Amino acid sequence: MSSSAISPDARPAPAPDAGSGRNDLAGRGARIELTGLSRRYGDFAAVDDISLVVEPGEFMTLLGPSGSGKTTTLNIIAGFVSPTAGSLKVDGAAIESTPAHKRDMGVVFQHYALFPHLTVAENIAYPLKRRGIGKARRAELIRAALDTVHLGEYGHRYPRELSGGQQQRVAVARAIVYGPRVLLMDEPLGALDKKLRDWLQLEIKRIHAELGTTFVYVTHDQEEALVLSDRIAVFNHGRIEQVGAASELYERPATLFVAKFLGESTVLRGEATRTGDGSAVGVCARAIHTPGRIEGSRAAIVVRPERLAVRPRDHRPEPGWNALPATVTGEIYLGSSRKLELALPDGSPALVREQAGMLSDTREGDEVTLTWRAGDSVLLPDDPDVEAVFT
Amino acid sequence: MRTFSWGRALMWALCALVGAWLVVPVLVVIPLSFTGKPSLKFPPDSWSTRWYANFFGDTAWMSALWTSLQVALLVTVVATALGTAAALGLTRARVRGLGAAQGTMLAPMIVPGVVLAIGTYSVFLKLQLVGSLAGFVMAHTVLALPFVVIPITASLRGFDRRLESAAASLGAGGWTTFRTVTLPLVAPGVASGALFAFVTSFDEVVVSLFIQSPYLQTLPVKMYASVTRETDPTIAAAASMIIVLTTTLVFAATFFVARRSRVK
Ligand SMILES: Nc1ncnc2c1ncn2[C@@H]1O[C@H](COP(=O)(O)OP(=O)(O)OP(=O)(O)O)[C@@H](O)[C@H]1O
Numbered sequence: 001m002s003s004s005a006i007s008p009d010a011r012p013a014p015a016p017d018a019g020s021g022r023n024d025l026a027g028r029g030a031r032i033e034l035t036g037l038s039r040r041y042g043d044f045a046a047v048d049d050i051s052l053v054v055e056p057g058e059f060m061t062l063l064g065p066s067g068s069g070k071t072t073t074l075n076i077i078a079g080f081v082s083p084t085a086g087s088l089k090v091d092g093a094a095i096e097s098t099p100a101h102k103r104d105m106g107v108v109f110q111h112y113a114l115f116p117h118l119t120v121a122e123n124i125a126y127p128l129k130r131r132g133i134g135k136a137r138r139a140e141l142i143r144a145a146l147d148t149v150h151l152g153e154y155g156h157r158y159p160r161e162l163s164g165g166q167q168q169r170v171a172v173a174r175a176i177v178y179g180p181r182v183l184l185m186d187e188p189l190g191a192l193d194k195k196l197r198d199w200l201q202l203e204i205k206r207i208h209a210e211l212g213t214t215f216v217y218v219t220h221d222q223e224e225a226l227v228l229s230d231r232i233a234v235f236n237h238g239r240i241e242q243v244g245a246a247s248e249l250y251e252r253p254a255t256l257f258v259a260k261f262l263g264e265s266t267v268l269r270g271e272a273t274r275t276g277d278g279s280a281v282g283v284c285a286r287a288i289h290t291p292g293r294i295e296g297s298r299a300a301i302v303v304r305p306e307r308l309a310v311r312p313r314d315h316r317p318e319p320g321w322n323a324l325p326a327t328v329t330g331e332i333y334l335g336s337s338r339k340l341e342l343a344l345p346d347g348s349p350a351l352v353r354e355q356a357g358m359l360s361d362t363r364e365g366d367e368v369t370l371t372w373r374a375g376d377s378v379l380l381p382d383d384p385d386v387e388a389v390f391t
Numbered sequence: 392m393r394t395f396s397w398g399r400a401l402m403w404a405l406c407a408l409v410g411a412w413l414v415v416p417v418l419v420v421i422p423l424s425f426t427g428k429p430s431l432k433f434p435p436d437s438w439s440t441r442w443y444a445n446f447f448g449d450t451a452w453m454s455a456l457w458t459s460l461q462v463a464l465l466v467t468v469v470a471t472a473l474g475t476a477a478a479l480g481l482t483r484a485r486v487r488g489l490g491a492a493q494g495t496m497l498a499p500m501i502v503p504g505v506v507l508a509i510g511t512y513s514v515f516l517k518l519q520l521v522g523s524l525a526g527f528v529m530a531h532t533v534l535a536l537p538f539v540v541i542p543i544t545a546s547l548r549g550f551d552r553r554l555e556s557a558a559a560s561l562g563a564g565g566w567t568t569f570r571t572v573t574l575p576l577v578a579p580g581v582a583s584g585a586l587f588a589f590v591t592s593f594d595e596v597v598v599s600l601f602i603q604s605p606y607l608q609t610l611p612v613k614m615y616a617s618v619t620r621e622t623d624p625t626i627a628a629a630a631s632m633i634i635v636l637t638t639t640l641v642f643a644a645t646f647f648v649a650r651r652s653r654v655k
């Protein structure tokens with residue numbers, strides 16, 4: 001993921017001559033700062049005391065399960081919902097009391113929300129007219145916006161005459177044509193099929209790189225979040241569990257929820273005790289070592305499937321490695337890799353991913369030893385609520 | 392291939408009968424208006440256009456027609472504006488007693504006309520509105536309001552409010568959003584409301600009879616007065632023109648609405 005992490009300063013400066021990849025709509029993104037933001041409906045907190053800073057030009061994704069408060073957060077930024085507590089700043093200026101139509105942000109809705117009585121060009125002209133931009137300049141900007149989304153020839157059509165993917169691109173064109181410094185998108189690809197979604201993801205990524213606008217993007221699809229984002233904020237029950245680059249969330253999840261929501265993992269539960277160089281957790285009557293330390297003793301160790309290896313039952317672990325006996329219960333061949341499902345002596349599941357070319361000759365039903373480096377064990381406080389979310 | 396079925400034949404026969412029942416009394420008036428004799432005998436045994444000449448030559452008939460048109464147009468404007476505002480309130484406000492408000496607004500549709508007429512008359516007497524243009528407009532607006540509120544409410548319920556959020560995000564304030572997004576999209580409902588308002592006012596008799604004065608009469612009032620005093624076929628000519636006017640309006644509106652919904 002680090003290759004796609006774009007820092008605003010590393011972004012290439014727009015070339016002076018148009019036509020060499022420079023987008024006419026490019027500008028600088030704004031910095032968004034949420035501090036202690038809450039939105040309550042009666043006793044229920046849809047958004048519960050969240051704080052988040054989105055840097056200028058950053059692509060920030062709000063990721064989380066259904067009902068976790070992503071849309072509410074986005075609507076607070078857009079001005080459609082007012083917070084019941086906390087502050088919201090854009091480039092340092094508090095805007096909680098600025099009405100939506102004065103915030104100068106672009107919003108792309110899940111169901112496009114194109115005006116059905118206006119043509120594509122008229123839809124895109126709409127925000128320009130509200131800003132009193134003259135006819136000639138309007139035509140130029142509409143052209144630039146349509147070119148950006150590769151819909152140059154569709155200006156005269158009505159939205160109902162376009163496919164879902166085309167409508168979505170018109171919605172993007174309409175939201176960027178007036179050069180907003182922030183673009184908010186709420187599951188913009190949610191209603192499209194997988195193939196179209198994959199392509200539009202790349203389009204959105206390209207547009208982000210071309211414009212330099214700050215993007216805040218809502219999705220519940222972790223793959224989409226990984227493809228698009230500079231950083232991801234993981235939402236759960238109206239709170240932010242962790243914010244970070246995708247690799248950070250994957251390699252160093254801060255909570256069990258993040259570990260389980262992003263990618264696959266094996267979770268080992270037990271009592272943790274401190275050792276000289278970390279902790280030891282009792283799992284299936286064996287001590288599993290990890291460099292981590294936590295408060296309290298109810299612990300969960302998370303190991304990613306590509307970090308686990310399968311060895312014969314009589315294998316002796318090298319120093320610095322953990323080992324557990326296990327039984328292979330299933331195998332899934334995926335072409336470039338193979339997934340093995342295993343059961344530990346206490347019945348809990350484990351998951352191993354082997355790259356093609358490095359496959360062990362393990363079969364279903366084999367009694368094996370599962371090994372991994374102690375350093376690959378992420379130690380987290382156990383959270384019994386997490387199982388409820390994922391089962 | 393459709394096969395003949397007795398059930399289907401019976402259904403068509405019944406429909407034809409009901410259709411005739413509804414339409415024949417209306418259509419009888421048109422040949423009557425071309426009768427050659429000063430009587431309302433049907434069918435006429437001679438033909439002429441003298442009753443039309445009579446209608447357009449008589450200042451009493453003409454001023455009644457003019458009053459009716461004036462009142463109906465004013466009612467259309469006032470009732471459509473009020474009805475749209477009311478429908479917006481009824482579909483969007485988050486307050487208690489919305490159901491009661493709606494019921495009150497629709498009451499003129501259910502309350503017997505005579506009851507309304509007596510009430511209106513006694514209030515107008517006190518306010519000196521009897522026989523005034525303003526009085527007619529006010530009374531007819533009350534009667535027309537339900538017919539405006541119902542279609543506009545229906546349009547608004549089918550309206551996607553996210554379009555208004557989108558408009559706001561694009562820089563449109565409340566009034567601009569209403570003018571450029573909401574109103575164009577509920578226009579078919581507003582148009583049919585306006586049409587109903589016009590027609591309701593234009594053919595209203597009961598309340599108008601109470602609040603008229605010898606100096607200010609609407610067309611239906613004048614017709615009523617005419618038919619109770621003499622059997623003059625001018626009334627048939629007037630009736631025929633009302634039929635033609637309202638039918639044209641309804642067809643024009645239907646066409647307009649059909650075209651609008653194709654645009655969407
Ligand atoms: N107007 C409202 N009144 C009451 N509760 C609300 C309201 N809007 C949202 N909620 C509640 O707030 C919680 C968060 O809603 P939100 O729409 O932000 O979730 P989300 O993360 O966007 O979920 P999804 O992925 O399903 O869109 C939900 O439990 C929802 O029921």
Ligand SMILES: [Mg+2]
Nearest residue numbers: 070071072186
């Ligand atoms: Mg949502």
